[in-house]
Amino acid sequence: MPRPLRVAIVGSGPAGIYAADALLKSEVAADPGVSIDIFERMPAPFGLIRYGVAPDHPRIKGIITALHQVLDKPQIRLFGNVNYPSDVSLDDLRAFYDGVIFATGATADRALSVPGIDLDGSYGAADFVAWYDGHPDFPRTWPLEAEKVAVLGVGNVALDIARVLAKTADELLPTEIPPNVYEGLKANKALEVHVFGRRGPAQAKFSPMELRELDHSPNIEVIVDPEDIDYDEGSIATRRANKQADMVAKTLENWAIRDVGDRPHKLFLHFFESPSEILGEDGKVVGLRTERTELDGTGNVKGTGEYKDWDVQAVYRAVGYLSDQLPKLPWDIDSGTVPDVGGRVVQESGEHLQSTYVTGWIRRGPVGLIGHTKGDANETVSNLLDDYANGRLQTPASPAPEAVDAFLAERNVRFTTWDGWYKLDAAEKAQGEPQGRERVKYVEREDMLRESGA
CATH class of the missing domain: 3.50.50.60 (FAD/NAD(P)-binding domain)
Structure with a gap:
């Protein structure tokens, strides 16, 4: 029986979550299935929505509700507080996944x-x-x-x-x-x-x-x-x-x-x-x-x-x-983006860097509204699936999901999970309740890790 397509997404902001959503809505998700791991350097997910939108914009922050529904899907796992490349490198990711999508935004x-x-x-x-x-x-x-x-x-x-x-x-x-x-x-x-x-x-x-x-x-x-x-x-x-x-x-x-x-x-x-x-x-x-x-x-x-x-x-x-340059990936210093064609990362030689993709602001620069990244994600995922269908993806050495957990444990990486976000979310709401506020954010990383049960 063929195993599910394994994809890593680096970045849990809108661009990364839209890419996960596009994968889950594809025909491949039905047969043979899709297994997605999202890596996020912060202990909490949602990227720009949590750390780039003004606090008095509840309408925009309402986008989290839609993103939350995607991350609730059983095919997705979240690994928070995991930094690329110090905790996990491109070579590491290639060992575990058929494809890697970078959605690291611009900060x-x-x-x-x-x-x-x-x-x-x-x-x-x-x-x-x-x-x-x-x-x-x-x-x-x-x-x-x-x-x-x-x-x-x-x-x-x-x-x-x-x-x-x-x-x-x-x-x-x-x-x-x-x-x-x-x-x-x-x-x-x-x-x-x-x-x-x-x-x-x-x-x-x-x-x-x-x-x-x-x-x-x-x-x-x-x-x-x-x-x-x-x-x-x-x-x-x-x-x-x-x-x-x-x-x-x-x-x-x-x-x-x-x-x-x-x-x-x-x-x-x-x-x-x-x-x-x-x-x-x-x-x-x-x-x-x-x-x-x-x-x-x-x-x-x-x-x-x-x-x-x-x-x-x-x-x-x-x-x-401006996006931060990503080690091991080609870089356009003028635009501050990773060179690509249709989301496929392109090397100086003009060849596609096998199994490696980009979406969102790291791909096209920090322009447009949050919803505009959905079109990027759809195009990138479409090309990843085309490469999968035509045998152009690299075969990972260790595709079993538990191999990732073992790797992070061996590296002593203290990571958070999607269940951990529910715990942190509840703790922040509990902080706000006595004041009649929806939530009060935790700021210290150690507090976030503790409340997430990392």
Whole structure:
């Protein structure tokens, strides 16, 4: 009797779980069957959803419900707190599995080359997000002494950072933020938050719903300068072709023409301002210099040579995420991705690295919304199954599932399981119950391992 197809997935965020789901829905899952092991470096699953989405976004975090249903399937095992490559290498994985799919996402900040970027008070978005999401590998405190703050970027991450900085700690208390984050935000001195984009309203990458949510807080006054509402032929074409871009532009137009109210925290959305330098004094941020830009007819912009200095004491750059390079895999340093064709990892020679695949942001870069990774996963899995059907996969030396458990035990790897997630989930919910909150996250890795019964 033929054994099930054995697949390892590295990464338990949406991309990895969507790949598992695609495998389970394939014809192969019915005969001869599919056996999937998901490896995750954190003690808890769900990746970006747990550690990359702002805590006041329960709608987005609701995606966990769908992902949870996939991981509940008996064909899937979770190995949490297992790091690639220090705990398990590519050669190790090949010994146990017919195919390996990497879905490790993107967690670092993309560089921004402007003078002053290394000053004290200049921060990357990824680090701040990891702090307020209670990531165990980041510091427990965050400096929030600045009364005026700049955020560079016009995507949803920039909105998340601006909103968290502008809200009060008590507004965020009903969410799952851990105690150290609540205490940190209580000490936040920010009264003005300035978000800067180098292009215009039609080119902003906000999603319409996230943009409108800025205005829902009773403490945040969203302000748009009427002079920043400008369109050229390229911008008009973008609005006509993209319903979301049009909705974003309309929201910004409405905010630009209204009177400024008296909410205590001001959140300014600036367009046509390109950061040229972060200003410093005694090694600390004391301002931001921008160059005014103007549309060139195509929707792109050009500099005008007019500069303005903004009085801010902290700068957060939210100009994109970057994936970590994966050892033993080819790497495109410019895009920060693993080269592939249809999800098949491609070596410098142009040949497919046998039995090795990628999906999600490690494959195409950190663009698009969470749901967009589903299409990636389907294509990658389709090609893996095609290779399986045509005998192109490498035969593992030790395909028995128990061989993996024995290997990790021999390496003294303290791993968590899917049953362990249920335990941690219950413990976090129990922490929140006395305060009427859905959950309160554990932050310390050791606490997570203990509650998971690792």
